[in-house]
Amino acid sequence: MLELSAVHYAYPGADSAALQNISLSLHAGDIVGVLGPNGAGKTTLFSLLSGLTQPSQGQLRWQHNTIRVGLVPQHLAFYGQLSIAENLAFFADIYQLTGALRQQQIQLVIAACDLSSRLQQRAATLSGGWQRRLNFAIGILRPAELYLFDEATVGVDAQSRQQLLAAVQQLAAAGKTLLYTSHYLQETEQIANRILILQQGKLLLDTPLNQLAATTRQLILQWPEQAPTGWASLLVELSLTATPLAKGELIALQNEQQWARLQQFIVMQSWQPLWLHYGPPSLEQLYLHVSGGQL
């Protein structure tokens, strides 16, 4: 649906690039959790995907000519002096929604974000969590192929958050593509089927999540300096690929036999890995290791 190849972006006058050499493909039905510490480049990536900025180098290629993008921005983007209902009507006008589709979309987001009890309340007088829900509703009001959620649930109470996550999952089930940033790793783990990890503008990891974790095992290991002789050729023999991490490497295994062969090799060595984890890693474990410990 969308391909980024070798995308690079530097803000005018900045010393270093906010995004460097980002290549990835996005597909219908993907819920992609985008993780990275503050300043990693997540919001910049969303600006490029929503067309607000253009890459300094590299290309974004859409499968179809017109792709509509729904954005739930990190900063609240509605009119405080208008009520919830007036804000929804205003943005429906901006998105040029008319007739039955307009009514349908407005009703859909009111239900998805549980807004019905305060439709007439001025947005400025809502609590922080309610304002987030309105912000979320406006972002998904527009029928789109790609939806971007940037810290969409900050400050929302646990029950309402589950409702918003359910709305995200419904969009994916309807074949939409979603990118989702959150510093709540459990939340990302709950909904994402794929994880991107960014750090200092670089894409450190792009890996499938839930279903893969249930059916396959991942090995994360770190040799003291370099891998022993024979390690690389054993990986080739077993048709395995090692993805380099900030510390060590990650290898996705398809069966227990592969793990048995690797174990056999590891125990025979005169030096052992500094770090080794085998199994379906929790997202937090994976993330902390890949990013070198920065949340």
Ligand SMILES: Nc1ncnc2c1ncn2[C@@H]1O[C@H](COP(=O)(O)OP(=O)(O)OP(=O)(O)O)[C@@H](O)[C@H]1O
């Ligand atoms: N308007 C701007 N002008 C110059 N530099 C910027 C601008 N916006 C962001 N940056 C820089 O670009 C880099 C990436 O920032 P970005 O906001 O994309 O990170 P982020 O991963 O979304 O962070 P956070 O988790 O804090 O929201 C940072 O070094 C930031 O200082």
